[in-house]
Amino acid sequence: MFKIPPHQVAGHHASNGTLGPLVDDSGRFYKPLQGDERGSAEVTFYKQFSTNTEIPDRIRRFFPVFYGTQVMKASDGFEHPHIMLQDLASSRSNPTIMDIKIGSRTFGPEASDDYIEKCLKRDRETTTLRLGFRISGLQVYVSEELGFYKPSRDLVLKSSIDDVKLLFRRFVSSNSSGSDPDYALASKVYGGPNGILAQLLELKTWFEDQTIYHFCACSLLFMFEKTMASKGETSNAQVKLIDFAHVTEGRGVIDHNFLGGLCSLIKFISEVLKDPEDHKTPGGDTLESTILVNNGH
Amino acid sequence: MFKIPPHQVAGHHASNGTLGPLVDDSGRFYKPLQGDERGSAEVTFYKQFSTNTEIPDRIRRFFPVFYGTQVMKASDGFEHPHIMLQDLASSRSNPTIMDIKIGSRTFGPEASDDYIEKCLKRDRETTTLRLGFRISGLQVYVSEELGFYKPSRDLVLKSSIDDVKLLFRRFVSSNSSGSDPDYALASKVYGGPNGILAQLLELKTWFEDQTIYHFCACSLLFMFEKTMASKGETSNAQVKLIDFAHVTEGRGVIDHNFLGGLCSLIKFISEVLKDPEDHKTPGGDTLESTILVNNGH
Structure with missing residues (x-):
């Protein structure tokens, strides 16, 4: 059901013992929280941004949709919190x-x-x-x-x-x-x-x-x-x-x-x-x- | 004839043993060249800019007029090269x-x-x-x-x-x-x-x-x-x-x-x-x- 994003061009990748993002068939992108304060900072941003009424729609469309967080078994076999986002490349073929x-x-x-x-x-x-x-x-x-x-x-x-x-x-x-x-x-x-x-x-x-x-x-x-x-x-x-x-x-x-x-x-x-x-x-x-x-x- | 600019609010000032800019009654501002490469860099800029035909007049008016360089006896008693510029505050009283x-x-x-x-x-x-x-x-x-x-x-x-x-x-x-x-x-x-x-x-x-x-x-x-x-x-x-x-x-x-x-x-x-x-x-x-x-x- 989960796979490594086929079209990621930068950032962390899942490999031997390293956490990396996953995508599923429903168009969601699962990004493992970075272990230090960066992970929580990103979650805080998405939570704050997704409910911030000061952001006009013409600007909001530039941001991935945020679906919350979820604990998932990652590529290293352990459970980790992930940010659930819109998979920006899901509707594209090449x-x-x-x-x-x-x-x-x-x-x-x-x-x-x-x-x-x-x-x-x-x-x-x-x-x-x-x-x-x-x-x-x-x-x-x-x-x-x-x-x-x-x-x-x-x-x-x-x-x-x-x-x-x-x-x-x-x-x-x-x-x-x-x-x-x-x-x-x-x-x-x-x-x-x-x-x-x-x-x-x-x-x-x-x-x-x-x-x-x-x-x-x-x-x-x-x-x-x-x-x-x-x-x-x-x-x-x-x-x-x-x-x-x-x-x-x-x-x-x-x-x-x-x-x-x-x-x-x-x-x-x-x-x-x-x-x-x-x-x-x-x-x-x-x-x-x-x-x-x-x-x- | 020369005096310390009465309305300088930042930058180097002439004082005991320190070079500083001077102004005269004709509306010119004499800035001593900084001793290192900064002095020559500033002269190079003014020379290049003042003859650069790509600068539109609506932009040129934001820059002091450049009158060349001149060797002058400075506040320390020695002769130093100075950049001659328009004294931007000369026409102002307060x-x-x-x-x-x-x-x-x-x-x-x-x-x-x-x-x-x-x-x-x-x-x-x-x-x-x-x-x-x-x-x-x-x-x-x-x-x-x-x-x-x-x-x-x-x-x-x-x-x-x-x-x-x-x-x-x-x-x-x-x-x-x-x-x-x-x-x-x-x-x-x-x-x-x-x-x-x-x-x-x-x-x-x-x-x-x-x-x-x-x-x-x-x-x-x-x-x-x-x-x-x-x-x-x-x-x-x-x-x-x-x-x-x-x-x-x-x-x-x-x-x-x-x-x-x-x-x-x-x-x-x-x-x-x-x-x-x-x-x-x-x-x-x-x-x-x-x-x-x-x-x-």
Whole structure:
């Protein structure tokens, strides 16, 4: 009945002795609570958010539906509390997905010195500090035969700014596996009234005003179905917010760290739409080598 | 002919053995180059910026006019190179001024470990990390007899978020020296088509798009003439950008650190305009004690 999510591109995975999320056939996603205060912080957020009447519907749709918590036998054989959420990929067959961690820093003001040091090191090594976001993972559907283009976590985290530009283009290409992406789906996925850019701008309007939450170390998930986009349908591109273990109260201050990163991301996506060919820059492309993963679809 | 600027509220001051800026009667401001690479970085910025045809006039007006560099005998008796700039306060008699350092961090991605550690400590101790900006200094004109309300640098840097809210209200009050500011000038100074908020929104539009410069550790200067504002004139409120020793090239990325802080500041100013009375929050007000400085005007 339960299985490992087939389309997870970042975060913890179930493996030998390690807890990881599960999905079932009814469209639910079971995320094991992280053992320390992060687990309870995420539950607290979901409980508070799901009953918060100040959240407009146009914003609530960006968040997974929360179904409560449940103790379950996990992959390690022991019983663990899990957060029950909407499985965002359940209605999709071959989703093309990108996970982008937003913010120019991934620690909050109240974090300990050790935690700040650890995060800052990672933020400086990745594009977080320079770009205001980093790509945490992605998979791009290529074809029935070839499966998905899915570079390893380490390779994705090593991305330079130019690599990120290229990945945003590869993400919307019909030939994503090659080194010369064609950007064929850019206007259908990023553009249009229901496209990813329009959804990001909707989020931006909210973030310019809301002072309820600070979404530290959260991710934006981009998702679309390539075969649908190729047929000219535009409404299948989705943006979602996930990972709320480090959400804190806004206390009258906007989440300037998330907003700044979001604006930087909006600028990058706008540039792809404006001039999809412009990704040739001096310097190496560490993502040149193509990794195809046929994960059973 | 040269004198110490009478209305400087933050930054280096000339004193025994320390270099500081000077002004003359013709409306020029002479800023000694900082000895290390910061001095040359600031000159490089001004030279590049003043000839950059990509800067629209509506944005250029936020920057001091640059007149070149000049070697001058400074307060320590030795000759030093100075940057010659427009003296922003020269046309004003009793300017009310606030200096706000923008950004949720004051170091750039290429800074050394030591420098980052130093900046991060300061950013965490002040409101920089939490608010996306910190007030570096201010003076508020009170009256001919009483002079200016001008809290000390240390007191200003110790401001809590509630203190910052109070200072934004005190800044536009006709009775700024008391603990119960009246916000009488809020709509005239912050509001209106030429007010500070409108100018900040103009800057925001540019920062959402420009990828030429990253304005690390720069300040916004708010300036207005209280007597003019009291008479109902609205056009005397000015916003300026200053301090460019840490500007770096944008290289295709927006300045998300500055933009995030700017949006946070815009939100704070909007709140004052919307509800000037709402500053009563639990917790102490470390700025309760009033410091008046009659600096010769």
